[in-house]
Amino acid sequence: MAASAPISKTIYLGPFVHSTSLTELEISEQGAIGVDEKGVIAFVERDVAHDGVDEIKRRNQGWENAEVVSVEGNGFFFPGFIDTHTHAPQHPNTGLFGKTTLLDWLQTYTFPMEASFASLQKASTIYRNFVSRTLSHGTTTCAYYATIHVPATNLLADICLARGQRALVGRVCMNSDLSPEYYRDESTETGLRDSLESINYIRSIDPAGEIVKPIVTPRFAPSCTPDCLSAMGRLAKETDTHIQTHISENVNEIAFVAEMFPAQDSYTHVYDTHGLLTPKTILAHAVHLSPEERATIKQRGSKISHCPASNTAITSGCAPVRTLLDEGHTVGLGTDVSGGFHPSILENVRQCIWVSRHLALQTSDAAKLSTEEALYLATRGGAAVVGLEDKVGAFEVGMEWDAQMISLGTANEEGCPDGAFEDGPVDVFGWENWTEKVEKWVYSGDDRNTVAVWVRGRLVHRTGKFMGARGAATP
Numbered sequence: 001m002a003a004s005a006p007i008s009k010t011i012y013l014g015p016f017v018h019s020t021s022l023t024e025l026e027i028s029e030q031g032a033i034g035v036d037e038k039g040v041i042a043f044v045e046r047d048v049a050h051d052g053v054d055e056i057k058r059r060n061q062g063w064e065n066a067e068v069v070s071v072e073g074n075g076f077f078f079p080g081f082i083d084t085h086t087h088a089p090q091h092p093n094t095g096l097f098g099k100t101t102l103l104d105w106l107q108t109y110t111f112p113m114e115a116s117f118a119s120l121q122k123a124s125t126i127y128r129n130f131v132s133r134t135l136s137h138g139t140t141t142c143a144y145y146a147t148i149h150v151p152a153t154n155l156l157a158d159i160c161l162a163r164g165q166r167a168l169v170g171r172v173c174m175n176s177d178l179s180p181e182y183y184r185d186e187s188t189e190t191g192l193r194d195s196l197e198s199i200n201y202i203r204s205i206d207p208a209g210e211i212v213k214p215i216v217t218p219r220f221a222p223s224c225t226p227d228c229l230s231a232m233g234r235l236a237k238e239t240d241t242h243i244q245t246h247i248s249e250n251v252n253e254i255a256f257v258a259e260m261f262p263a264q265d266s267y268t269h270v271y272d273t274h275g276l277l278t279p280k281t282i283l284a285h286a287v288h289l290s291p292e293e294r295a296t297i298k299q300r301g302s303k304i305s306h307c308p309a310s311n312t313a314i315t316s317g318c319a320p321v322r323t324l325l326d327e328g329h330t331v332g333l334g335t336d337v338s339g340g341f342h343p344s345i346l347e348n349v350r351q352c353i354w355v356s357r358h359l360a361l362q363t364s365d366a367a368k369l370s371t372e373e374a375l376y377l378a379t380r381g382g383a384a385v386v387g388l389e390d391k392v393g394a395f396e397v398g399m400e401w402d403a404q405m406i407s408l409g410t411a412n413e414e415g416c417p418d419g420a421f422e423d424g425p426v427d428v429f430g431w432e433n434w435t436e437k438v439e440k441w442v443y444s445g446d447d448r449n450t451v452a453v454w455v456r457g458r459l460v461h462r463t464g465k466f467m468g469a470r471g472a473a474t475p
Helices: 053-059 088-092 101-118 120-136 150-163 188-205 226-239 251-260 269-272 291-300 308-313 321-325 343-362 371-386 432-444
Strands: 011-019 024-033 040-043 065-072 073-080 081-087 140-144 166-170 210-216 242-247 279-284 303-306 331-333 403-407 450-455 458-462
Touching: 011 053, 011 166, 011 321, 011 371, 011 432, 024 120, 024 140, 024 226, 024 371, 024 432, 040 308, 065 226, 065 403, 065 458, 073 432, 081 251, 081 279, 081 303, 081 331, 088 101, 088 120, 120 140, 120 150, 120 450, 120 458, 140 371, 140 450, 150 166, 150 188, 150 210, 150 279, 166 188, 166 242, 166 331, 166 343, 188 226, 210 226, 226 242, 251 269, 269 291, 291 432, 303 371, 308 403, 321 331, 331 343, 331 371, 343 371, 371 432
Parallel strands: 011 065, 011 073, 081 140, 140 166, 166 210, 210 242, 242 279, 279 303, 303 331
Antiparallel strands: 011 024, 024 040, 073 403, 403 450, 450 458
């Protein structure tokens, strides 16, 4: 069943924060955002601290009977996060990257887990948990890798649609000898057939692609034969579908690609010669691209998903995000579960900043990314990566209400004698300005601070602290 629209017009009242550019974060200390019955932002008002709700309604004709959702105290509204790269079936392996290298880790953990998704019961349990988990962390849009199994991939799309989370869902294509015999496509032809079947199914349950869309997913070059890569390129073109894959994640992988594809000049050239670099392509990692490869990717209009936690966990390297941004690439953030150890984009905002600082220690301070830049990548940058830049990622008239309500804890004189910090890990003492409150959330917050989440105006996640319409989430 498709996600339902909100039952009435709603005014969201309280502080709101969003990116207006890569380097600028707008903080409205008391705003009012009107969202219509279709989940579209109809008006945005700032500095309404001295205006009553009735006055706001009177100024906006037709909003007299609108419901009101307010946040008070140390709470604020923030755009929903966009995860541009993650592997839903690997959720049970989160944190198990251990001491292995990328290729060994695939054989030890990834392929056995994914192969088990021939069982729909297991797939259902894991997928439902993972979608719920990502929503709880404020992720309103997610680009998901599934497995090679058509029924399980379709089930993931069903779950996302029912829960109301925007998603690009891809059946993984892999037919080379890198993949074990028990877990690979039988041939290019069967991989093509199964991918098309999943594309057609996803479009049948959401024809307009308002919530879920299909995405062609060749796992990465080493897991596909040349014929498979070409077939996936043709499929994406013929069906006008997004593409997602991995590129230049680690040096051993790059060397392996050079062995497998000796006729191509580079990892990027492999994808380019097989028709896989398009404006709808999402390339995960991009840690070790040469200047020539970056130029080709930019020319083709392909996008990049930066996965900082994963790159550190598997010791892949530090992606030069500052260079990518300076060159004009479109970049978003990905959790890359389970190479990444956490399903939270907020955690990857932090890791993005840390990775840039580690790179700065090796090069220059110019490599550093600011808090504002990392939050942009998590929202507007990610929206552009998945082709939704006109719809989500910020609070502007005409955009859709994909948002999270954040609530920060208030410190008290007695501390917390019983040891239960129900308001989460962020303590606000009262002297902080709003910029400092946001920074405390960025560097210390977690899902306990996310009390409600909306997609297209539909409430898709809430905690006990959320009081609903005409109520307030009061820290």
